[in-house]
Amino acid sequence: MISRRRFMLGTAALAGSALTPAAIRAAPAAEPFPELRAAPATAQLLPADTFGPTQVWAYNGATPGAPIRVKAGERVRRRLVNDLPQSTAVHWHGIRIDNAMDGAAGLTQDPVQPGARFDYDFVAPDAGTFWYHSHDRSWEQMARGLSGPLIVEEPEPWLGADRELTLFIDDWRLTGEGMIDEDSLGSLMDWGHGGRIGNVVTVNGTVGPVLPVRAGERIRLRLINGANARILGVSLEGLGPRLIAVDGHPVAPRGLKDDVVVLAPAQRADVVVDCQAEPGARVPVKVYADRSWIDAADLVYDNRAALPTKPSDIKPLAETMRHELDMDKALDVRLDMSGGAMGSMERAMVDGRERGFDELVKLRRIWAFNGVAGDMDEPLFRASVGRTVKLTIFNDTRWPHAMHLHGHHFKVLTRDGKADPDGDWRDTVLNAPMETIEIALEASNPGKWLLHCHMLEHQVAGMKTWFEVA
Structure with missing residues (x-):
């Protein structure tokens, strides 16, 4: 048991x-x-x-x-x-x-x-x-x-692995009877702090699933963080993991520090792993949660003889998202986050009127973008199709935020003034407390698009806006 x-x-x-x-x-x-x-x-x-x-x-x-x-x-x-x-x-x-x-x-x-x-x-x-x-x-x-x-x-089969597995990782807040803790849904404590963090972690809808593998297999793992607010660390120690895609966007294959993938809420990573243990072995996939590592799933090796050793290089994924950035003509936009527990926000706009913090708490609007707590009357910016937008985001709060743009991928340019070492294209980025990041996107997709924190309790409590591509 x-x-x-x-x-x-x-x-x-x-x-x-x-x-x-x-x-x-x-x-x-x-x-x-x-x-x-x-x-x-x-x-x-x-x-x-x-x-x-x-x-x-x-x-x-x-x-x-x-x-x-x-x-x-x-x-x-x-x-x-x-x-x-x-x-x-x-x-x-x-x-x-x-x-x-x-x-x-x-x-x-x-x-x-x-x-x-x-x-x-x-x-x-x-x-x-x-x-x-x-x-x-x-x-x-x-x-x-x-x-x-x-x-x-891919339109044509990608031959960089023998097969693939999807690991949909989620967390749940359950009662002692194993039911969803409905009394805590909408908790203002969650909304003003780190969001709804659960006490049970599942992979593909169950606790501790068994994932059959064969010695010598090379597997493409598709990792998805489906949690409301939990930042996940996924340890793939002993599997020689190499990252090949972030948020659905290919990256040049590379190793991972300490063999750990870090996923903010809503983020995905495609990772190639080699099943290097002996036939009959049982190897845990560990998730870092609540300051400790837990066994979230088990790779269970069957008793067949190991497959031949694979070459060390990994075939890159083909890129279909084309991006044209013209930074010399970029539209500069700034977004300042404020609010939350232990934050410095004293006032913010709601429904066209400035409110004090006590009133904001009563309205359950306790986070703000550029001094506006969740109103959607006006966009953060408007851009014509093809225009490059450079967005500077300052997290003036005590909490991390997973910033997500709809309809577009963006490139991470800098963190606190230093060039991002990877510069990956993605649709969600983790913004640490008191950190300034710069991202750039090509406004390529016409329409009205949300930009919000994917800690979902932060979103409903004020951390949302939108932009328009015309």
């Missing part, structure tokens, strides 16, 4: 301009939309010999939702059917998507009311590891289970 320590972490610790490749594989118009039904369900998150199923909200009865897999250039078509007691919407995270399909309720579409439905139909132009999740009351709906992987395969 898996020990209680294994899964309980104690009480909660409070792009180029062209959006489509040359050949689009369009689905026949007559085909019906496959349903993506959001509804209450049950899931065996915890060991069945210890606890019964947990009541969750799920897509088609599963959490995480079943992986949606297409090839780059193919269409994703899903009919969202809302069987929840509240409105919802689906965001297709990281995809350079048509704006009307982005799923940002209140900005790109109306929320889908209980009993209603909405058809999502878009091209997935780029290969990579992406995901889908609720984007209406996401701080609650994702805490209850509404998310899943979206895998866009």
Whole structure:
């Protein structure tokens, strides 16, 4: 039996301009939309010999939702059917998507009311590891289970590994009876501190899953952090990991410091690992949570003879996102974060009027961008298609924030005035307390796009804005 320590972490610790490749594989118009039904369900998150199923909200009865897999250039078509007691919407995270399909309720579409439905139909132009999740009351709906992987395969098979595994990592705040701690949903303590941190970590919807492998295999691991607010460290010690993509965007293959992948909420990483243990071995994949490492999953080697040793070099992934940055003509934009527990914010604007901090707390607007606590009346900036935007973000708070842009990838230029050593393209970046980062993007995708903290409790409490590409 898996020990209680294994899964309980104690009480909660409070792009180029062209959006489509040359050949689009369009689905026949007559085909019906496959349903993506959001509804209450049950899931065996915890060991069945210890606890019964947990009541969750799920897509088609599963959490995480079943992986949606297409090839780059193919269409994703899903009919969202809302069987929840509240409105919802689906965001297709990281995809350079048509704006009307982005799923940002209140900005790109109306929320889908209980009993209603909405058809999502878009091209997935780029290969990579992406995901889908609720984007209406996401701080609650994702805490209850509404998310899943979206895998866009390369048009031609990538031959850099024998096979691949997706590890969708999430955390849950459960009661002693193994049910979601509903009383803590919407906790102002969470909203003003680090966000909703759970006390149970799952991989692919269960605690401590067994992942069968063969000695000598080279595996592409697709890692997804689906947690509301937890920053994850994933240890791949002994597997010789090499990073090949960040947030669905290829990078030149490289090693990892201490063999650890660090993922802010919403981030993804593609990592190639070599299964180097002997047949019959059991090797844990560890996750750093609440100041300790826990065994989150086990690679269990079968008894077959080891496969031949692989070459040391890794075939890079093909890049389909083309980016044109013209820094000499860049639009300079600044975003200053403020608020939260132990912060210095005394006043902020809400509904066009300046409010003192006590009133902000009553309104549950306790974070701000440029002195505005979550209002969406005006965009942070407007840019014409093709314009380079340099965005300087200063985190004047005591907490880290996972800053996410919809519809675009961006390049990290500097951190506290020093060139970022990797300079990766990504859609989410972790901004440390009191840190200034500079990022650059090509405003390539027309429409209105959200920019927000993906610590979801921070987002609902004021850390959101938008920009328009015209």
